[in-house]
Amino acid sequence: MTVSRENSKALYAGIKAAGIRFITALPETWLVYLLQMAESDPEMCLIEVAKEEEAVGIAAGAYFAGTPNVMLLQNHGFLGAINGIVSLAMLYRVPLCMLIAHRGHMGEPYPWHTQGGIVTEPVLRGLGIPFDYAREPGKIGRQIQEAYTFSRSSLSPVALLLTRDLMEGDV
Amino acid sequence: MKRSECIKALYPEFETCLVVTIMGACAQELYDLGHRDNFFYLQHAMGLASSIGLGLALNRPQERVVVLDGDGSVLMNLGTLTTLARYRPANLIHLIFDNGSLLSTGGFASHTASGITDLAAMARGAGIAHVAAVSTLYEFMQAAADAFERRDLSVIVAKVEATGPDHFGMDLKLPENAFRFERYIREK
Numbered sequence: 001m002t003v004s005r006e007n008s009k010a011l012y013a014g015i016k017a018a019g020i021r022f023i024t025a026l027p028e029t030w031l032v033y034l035l036q037m038a039e040s041d042p043e044m045c046l047i048e049v050a051k052e053e054e055a056v057g058i059a060a061g062a063y064f065a066g067t068p069n070v071m072l073l074q075n076h077g078f079l080g081a082i083n084g085i086v087s088l089a090m091l092y093r094v095p096l097c098m099l100i101a102h103r104g105h106m107g108e109p110y111p112w113h114t115q116g117g118i119v120t121e122p123v124l125r126g127l128g129i130p131f132d133y134a135r136e137p138g139k140i141g142r143q144i145q146e147a148y149t150f151s152r153s154s155l156s157p158v159a160l161l162l163t164r165d166l167m168e169g170d171v
Numbered sequence: 172m173k174r175s176e177c178i179k180a181l182y183p184e185f186e187t188c189l190v191v192t193i194m195g196a197c198a199q200e201l202y203d204l205g206h207r208d209n210f211f212y213l214q215h216a217m218g219l220a221s222s223i224g225l226g227l228a229l230n231r232p233q234e235r236v237v238v239l240d241g242d243g244s245v246l247m248n249l250g251t252l253t254t255l256a257r258y259r260p261a262n263l264i265h266l267i268f269d270n271g272s273l274l275s276t277g278g279f280a281s282h283t284a285s286g287i288t289d290l291a292a293m294a295r296g297a298g299i300a301h302v303a304a305v306s307t308l309y310e311f312m313q314a315a316a317d318a319f320e321r322r323d324l325s326v327i328v329a330k331v332e333a334t335g336p337d338h339f340g341m342d343l344k345l346p347e348n349a350f351r352f353e354r355y356i357r358e359k
Contacts, residue, residue, distance in 0.1 A: 022230065048257075053218070057225070060223050065230030084219050091214075091215060094349055
Protein backbone atom coordinates (compact mmCIF):
# COMPACT_ATOMS: atom_id res chain seq x y z
CA MET A 1 0.00 0.00 0.00
CA THR A 2 1.27 3.47 -0.80
CA VAL A 3 0.78 6.84 0.81
CA SER A 4 -2.31 8.61 -0.52
CA ARG A 5 -1.36 11.74 -2.42
CA GLU A 6 -4.96 12.95 -2.70
CA ASN A 7 -5.69 12.56 1.01
CA SER A 8 -2.38 14.23 1.84
CA LYS A 9 -3.53 17.17 -0.28
CA ALA A 10 -6.80 17.32 1.65
CA LEU A 11 -4.84 17.27 4.91
CA TYR A 12 -2.51 20.03 3.79
CA ALA A 13 -5.47 22.11 2.59
CA GLY A 14 -6.95 21.67 6.06
CA ILE A 15 -3.74 22.88 7.68
CA LYS A 16 -3.74 25.96 5.47
CA ALA A 17 -7.45 26.62 6.00
CA ALA A 18 -6.88 26.57 9.77
CA GLY A 19 -4.51 29.52 9.30
CA ILE A 20 -1.37 27.53 10.10
CA ARG A 21 1.79 29.09 8.69
CA PHE A 22 4.49 27.33 10.73
CA ILE A 23 5.10 23.59 10.95
CA THR A 24 7.66 21.67 12.96
CA ALA A 25 8.22 18.14 11.75
CA LEU A 26 10.34 15.08 11.65
CA PRO A 27 10.11 13.24 8.33
CA GLU A 28 8.07 10.03 8.32
CA THR A 29 6.78 7.94 5.41
CA TRP A 30 3.10 8.78 5.82
CA LEU A 31 3.95 12.48 6.01
CA VAL A 32 6.12 12.57 2.90
CA TYR A 33 3.67 14.42 0.60
CA LEU A 34 2.66 16.79 3.37
CA LEU A 35 6.26 17.73 3.99
CA GLN A 36 6.89 18.18 0.27
CA MET A 37 3.87 20.49 0.03
CA ALA A 38 4.99 22.48 3.06
CA GLU A 39 8.52 22.75 1.70
CA SER A 40 7.40 24.11 -1.67
CA ASP A 41 4.79 26.50 -0.22
CA PRO A 42 6.20 30.04 0.06
CA GLU A 43 3.54 30.89 2.65
CA MET A 44 4.65 28.10 4.98
CA CYS A 45 7.67 27.89 7.25
CA LEU A 46 8.70 24.26 7.75
CA ILE A 47 11.25 23.45 10.44
CA GLU A 48 12.58 19.91 10.42
CA VAL A 49 14.04 18.79 13.74
CA ALA A 50 16.60 16.19 14.71
CA LYS A 51 14.34 14.69 17.39
CA GLU A 52 10.68 15.35 18.10
CA GLU A 53 11.11 16.73 21.62
CA GLU A 54 12.87 19.73 20.05
CA ALA A 55 9.67 20.42 18.14
CA VAL A 56 7.81 20.90 21.43
CA GLY A 57 10.21 23.72 22.34
CA ILE A 58 10.09 25.27 18.88
CA ALA A 59 6.28 25.08 18.84
CA ALA A 60 6.19 26.77 22.25
CA GLY A 61 8.45 29.54 20.94
CA ALA A 62 6.22 29.98 17.89
CA TYR A 63 3.16 30.14 20.16
CA PHE A 64 4.76 32.79 22.37
CA ALA A 65 5.58 34.70 19.20
CA GLY A 66 1.95 34.55 18.12
CA THR A 67 2.33 32.31 15.06
CA PRO A 68 -0.37 29.65 14.48
CA ASN A 69 1.50 26.37 14.18
CA VAL A 70 1.17 22.60 14.23
CA MET A 71 3.56 19.73 14.87
CA LEU A 72 3.74 16.85 12.36
CA LEU A 73 5.22 13.69 13.79
CA GLN A 74 4.97 9.94 14.03
CA ASN A 75 3.55 8.34 17.16
CA HIS A 76 7.00 7.05 18.10
CA GLY A 77 8.20 10.64 17.98
CA PHE A 78 5.33 11.60 20.26
CA LEU A 79 6.45 8.90 22.70
CA GLY A 80 10.00 10.27 22.56
CA ALA A 81 8.80 13.83 23.20
CA ILE A 82 6.74 13.17 26.30
CA ASN A 83 8.96 14.94 28.84
CA GLY A 84 8.80 18.12 26.78
CA ILE A 85 5.04 17.78 26.39
CA VAL A 86 4.58 17.27 30.13
CA SER A 87 7.23 19.58 31.59
CA LEU A 88 6.99 22.44 29.12
CA ALA A 89 3.58 22.41 27.44
CA MET A 90 1.41 21.04 30.24
CA LEU A 91 3.38 22.56 33.12
CA TYR A 92 3.30 26.07 31.63
CA ARG A 93 -0.11 25.79 29.90
CA VAL A 94 1.33 26.14 26.44
CA PRO A 95 -1.02 24.81 23.73
CA LEU A 96 0.25 22.28 21.21
CA CYS A 97 -1.60 20.98 18.17
CA MET A 98 -0.06 17.64 17.21
CA LEU A 99 -0.89 15.80 13.99
CA ILE A 100 0.41 12.31 14.68
CA ALA A 101 0.86 9.52 12.14
CA HIS A 102 -0.60 6.54 13.96
CA ARG A 103 1.64 3.73 12.80
CA GLY A 104 1.55 0.23 14.21
CA HIS A 105 -2.16 -0.39 14.41
CA MET A 106 -4.73 -2.53 12.54
CA GLY A 107 -3.32 -3.56 9.18
CA GLU A 108 0.27 -2.75 10.15
CA PRO A 109 2.59 -5.16 8.33
CA TYR A 110 5.83 -3.95 9.94
CA PRO A 111 6.67 -5.53 13.31
CA TRP A 112 8.82 -2.59 14.41
CA HIS A 113 5.87 -0.21 14.46
CA THR A 114 3.56 -2.41 16.50
CA GLN A 115 4.43 -1.74 20.15
CA GLY A 116 4.41 2.03 19.68
CA GLY A 117 1.10 1.78 17.87
CA ILE A 118 -0.47 -0.35 20.57
CA VAL A 119 0.47 2.01 23.42
CA THR A 120 -0.25 5.34 21.72
CA GLU A 121 -3.90 5.69 22.73
CA PRO A 122 -3.39 4.49 26.34
CA VAL A 123 -0.47 6.92 26.75
CA LEU A 124 -2.56 9.81 25.43
CA ARG A 125 -5.34 8.86 27.83
CA GLY A 126 -2.86 8.50 30.69
CA LEU A 127 -1.52 11.97 30.07
CA GLY A 128 -5.01 13.43 29.78
CA ILE A 129 -4.32 14.70 26.26
CA PRO A 130 -7.52 15.13 24.25
CA PHE A 131 -7.35 13.25 20.95
CA ASP A 132 -9.40 12.21 17.98
CA TYR A 133 -8.89 9.84 15.08
CA ALA A 134 -8.81 11.23 11.56
CA ARG A 135 -10.05 8.67 9.05
CA GLU A 136 -11.85 10.52 6.26
CA PRO A 137 -10.44 13.10 3.86
CA GLY A 138 -13.80 14.87 3.72
CA LYS A 139 -13.69 15.61 7.44
CA ILE A 140 -10.00 16.25 7.97
CA GLY A 141 -10.13 20.01 7.40
CA ARG A 142 -12.77 20.49 10.05
CA GLN A 143 -10.95 18.14 12.45
CA ILE A 144 -7.70 20.11 12.14
CA GLN A 145 -9.55 23.38 12.73
CA GLU A 146 -11.29 21.94 15.77
CA ALA A 147 -8.11 20.42 17.21
CA TYR A 148 -6.28 23.72 16.79
CA THR A 149 -9.15 25.73 18.30
CA PHE A 150 -9.41 23.39 21.28
CA SER A 151 -5.66 23.46 21.96
CA ARG A 152 -5.82 27.28 22.14
CA SER A 153 -8.94 27.48 24.30
CA SER A 154 -7.83 24.73 26.70
CA LEU A 155 -4.13 25.75 26.72
CA SER A 156 -3.37 22.05 26.39
CA PRO A 157 -1.72 19.66 23.99
CA VAL A 158 -4.28 18.18 21.60
CA ALA A 159 -3.61 15.25 19.26
CA LEU A 160 -5.16 14.26 15.99
CA LEU A 161 -4.23 10.67 15.13
CA LEU A 162 -3.79 10.25 11.38
CA THR A 163 -4.93 6.71 10.62
CA ARG A 164 -4.11 4.18 7.92
CA ASP A 165 -7.56 4.78 6.35
CA LEU A 166 -6.62 8.40 5.79
CA MET A 167 -2.91 8.14 4.99
CA GLU A 168 -2.76 5.11 2.70
CA GLY A 169 -4.44 4.69 -0.66
CA ASP A 170 -3.81 4.09 -4.35
CA VAL A 171 -4.29 7.74 -5.28
CA MET B 172 34.53 33.38 36.14
CA LYS B 173 31.09 32.98 37.62
CA ARG B 174 27.91 32.65 35.61
CA SER B 175 26.24 35.22 37.88
CA GLU B 176 28.91 37.79 36.89
CA CYS B 177 28.25 37.16 33.20
CA ILE B 178 24.48 37.44 33.62
CA LYS B 179 24.86 40.60 35.70
CA ALA B 180 27.15 42.18 33.12
CA LEU B 181 24.63 41.58 30.32
CA TYR B 182 21.51 42.34 32.35
CA PRO B 183 21.08 45.88 30.98
CA GLU B 184 21.18 44.46 27.43
CA PHE B 185 18.45 41.98 28.29
CA GLU B 186 15.92 44.77 28.81
CA THR B 187 15.11 44.85 25.11
CA CYS B 188 15.59 41.13 24.34
CA LEU B 189 13.44 38.04 24.66
CA VAL B 190 15.37 35.96 27.17
CA VAL B 191 14.88 32.22 27.79
CA THR B 192 16.79 30.53 30.59
CA ILE B 193 17.25 26.97 31.73
CA MET B 194 16.22 25.74 35.17
CA GLY B 195 17.77 26.14 38.56
CA ALA B 196 20.74 28.35 39.34
CA CYS B 197 20.78 30.11 35.99
CA ALA B 198 17.11 31.08 36.22
CA GLN B 199 17.50 32.18 39.84
CA GLU B 200 20.50 34.37 39.12
CA LEU B 201 18.64 36.22 36.39
CA TYR B 202 15.46 36.51 38.48
CA ASP B 203 17.41 37.88 41.45
CA LEU B 204 18.61 40.80 39.32
CA GLY B 205 14.99 41.77 38.78
CA HIS B 206 12.29 39.96 36.86
CA ARG B 207 11.00 41.38 33.61
CA ASP B 208 8.07 40.09 31.59
CA ASN B 209 10.39 39.46 28.65
CA PHE B 210 12.16 36.71 30.63
CA PHE B 211 11.00 33.10 30.43
CA TYR B 212 12.43 30.59 32.90
CA LEU B 213 12.18 26.98 31.72
CA GLN B 214 12.25 25.29 35.11
CA HIS B 215 12.04 21.79 33.66
CA ALA B 216 12.05 20.07 30.25
CA MET B 217 15.85 20.19 30.23
CA GLY B 218 17.37 20.90 26.85
CA LEU B 219 14.45 22.77 25.32
CA ALA B 220 15.43 26.36 26.16
CA SER B 221 17.38 26.64 22.91
CA SER B 222 14.45 25.13 20.98
CA ILE B 223 12.08 27.74 22.46
CA GLY B 224 14.64 30.38 21.48
CA LEU B 225 14.69 29.05 17.92
CA GLY B 226 10.89 29.12 17.67
CA LEU B 227 10.84 32.69 18.99
CA ALA B 228 13.68 33.91 16.80
CA LEU B 229 12.22 32.51 13.58
CA ASN B 230 8.82 34.04 14.28
CA ARG B 231 9.99 37.39 15.66
CA PRO B 232 12.88 38.28 13.36
CA GLN B 233 12.85 41.90 14.50
CA GLU B 234 13.48 40.94 18.13
CA ARG B 235 16.78 39.88 19.66
CA VAL B 236 16.45 36.50 21.36
CA VAL B 237 18.97 35.36 23.99
CA VAL B 238 19.09 31.84 25.43
CA LEU B 239 20.91 31.23 28.71
CA ASP B 240 21.80 27.56 28.52
CA GLY B 241 24.05 25.14 30.38
CA ASP B 242 26.26 22.15 29.61
CA GLY B 243 23.89 19.66 31.24
CA SER B 244 20.90 20.98 29.29
CA VAL B 245 22.72 21.14 25.95
CA LEU B 246 23.95 17.58 26.46
CA MET B 247 20.31 16.51 26.81
CA ASN B 248 19.39 18.03 23.44
CA LEU B 249 22.52 17.93 21.28
CA GLY B 250 20.38 17.81 18.16
CA THR B 251 19.42 21.41 18.84
CA LEU B 252 22.88 22.54 17.71
CA THR B 253 22.27 20.97 14.30
CA THR B 254 18.78 22.45 14.00
CA LEU B 255 20.08 25.91 14.98
CA ALA B 256 22.85 25.58 12.41
CA ARG B 257 20.44 24.55 9.65
CA TYR B 258 17.93 27.38 10.17
CA ARG B 259 20.48 29.94 11.38
CA PRO B 260 18.26 32.68 12.83
CA ALA B 261 20.23 35.91 12.61
CA ASN B 262 18.65 37.30 15.78
CA LEU B 263 19.54 34.47 18.17
CA ILE B 264 22.38 34.46 20.69
CA HIS B 265 22.92 31.14 22.44
CA LEU B 266 24.96 31.48 25.63
CA ILE B 267 26.08 28.16 27.05
CA PHE B 268 27.43 28.37 30.60
CA ASP B 269 29.62 25.32 30.96
CA ASN B 270 30.35 24.60 34.61
CA GLY B 271 31.12 20.92 33.97
CA SER B 272 28.51 20.04 36.50
CA LEU B 273 24.89 19.11 37.00
CA LEU B 274 24.95 21.73 39.73
CA SER B 275 21.26 22.14 40.39
CA THR B 276 20.76 18.41 40.84
CA GLY B 277 23.58 17.54 43.22
CA GLY B 278 26.76 18.77 41.56
CA PHE B 279 27.66 15.60 39.70
CA ALA B 280 30.31 16.06 37.02
CA SER B 281 28.93 16.42 33.49
CA HIS B 282 30.66 15.03 30.39
CA THR B 283 32.35 18.38 29.82
CA ALA B 284 34.21 18.25 33.15
CA SER B 285 38.01 18.02 32.86
CA GLY B 286 37.75 18.98 29.19
CA ILE B 287 36.55 15.58 28.01
CA THR B 288 33.81 16.95 25.78
CA ASP B 289 34.24 20.30 24.01
CA LEU B 290 30.82 21.88 23.43
CA ALA B 291 32.26 24.72 21.35
CA ALA B 292 33.83 22.17 19.00
CA MET B 293 30.50 20.36 18.83
CA ALA B 294 28.70 23.60 17.96
CA ARG B 295 31.26 24.29 15.23
CA GLY B 296 30.96 20.72 14.02
CA ALA B 297 27.19 21.15 13.88
CA GLY B 298 27.82 23.93 11.37
CA ILE B 299 27.38 27.07 13.47
CA ALA B 300 29.63 29.73 11.96
CA HIS B 301 30.15 31.99 14.97
CA VAL B 302 31.22 30.09 18.05
CA ALA B 303 33.34 31.62 20.80
CA ALA B 304 34.87 29.70 23.68
CA VAL B 305 35.74 31.94 26.62
CA SER B 306 36.95 31.51 30.17
CA THR B 307 37.39 35.03 31.56
CA LEU B 308 34.83 37.78 32.08
CA TYR B 309 36.78 40.06 29.76
CA GLU B 310 36.68 37.48 26.96
CA PHE B 311 33.01 36.83 27.65
CA MET B 312 32.11 40.50 27.36
CA GLN B 313 34.12 40.83 24.17
CA ALA B 314 32.41 37.77 22.64
CA ALA B 315 29.00 39.02 23.81
CA ALA B 316 29.62 42.47 22.31
CA ASP B 317 30.56 40.82 19.00
CA ALA B 318 27.45 38.65 19.14
CA PHE B 319 25.13 41.58 19.86
CA GLU B 320 26.68 43.58 17.04
CA ARG B 321 26.67 40.80 14.47
CA ARG B 322 23.44 39.95 12.69
CA ASP B 323 23.98 36.21 12.66
CA LEU B 324 23.46 33.21 14.88
CA SER B 325 26.09 33.27 17.61
CA VAL B 326 27.05 30.71 20.21
CA ILE B 327 29.25 31.50 23.21
CA VAL B 328 30.51 28.68 25.38
CA ALA B 329 31.61 30.22 28.68
CA LYS B 330 33.60 28.11 31.11
CA VAL B 331 32.33 29.07 34.55
CA GLU B 332 32.75 27.92 38.11
CA ALA B 333 30.32 25.35 39.45
CA THR B 334 28.70 27.77 41.88
CA GLY B 335 25.15 28.97 42.24
CA PRO B 336 22.87 30.95 44.50
CA ASP B 337 22.35 29.96 48.14
CA HIS B 338 18.59 30.09 47.76
CA PHE B 339 15.93 29.11 45.27
CA GLY B 340 12.45 30.49 44.81
CA MET B 341 10.47 32.95 42.77
CA ASP B 342 7.29 34.87 43.38
CA LEU B 343 6.12 33.79 39.96
CA LYS B 344 4.01 30.74 39.23
CA LEU B 345 5.12 28.83 36.17
CA PRO B 346 2.01 29.39 34.01
CA GLU B 347 2.00 33.03 35.15
CA ASN B 348 5.49 33.37 33.72
CA ALA B 349 4.30 31.90 30.41
CA PHE B 350 1.14 34.06 30.30
CA ARG B 351 3.06 37.28 31.00
CA PHE B 352 5.80 36.37 28.51
CA GLU B 353 3.24 35.69 25.78
CA ARG B 354 1.40 38.92 26.57
CA TYR B 355 4.61 40.95 26.57
CA ILE B 356 5.37 39.75 23.05
CA ARG B 357 1.78 40.16 21.83
CA GLU B 358 1.53 43.73 23.08
CA LYS B 359 4.92 44.79 21.85
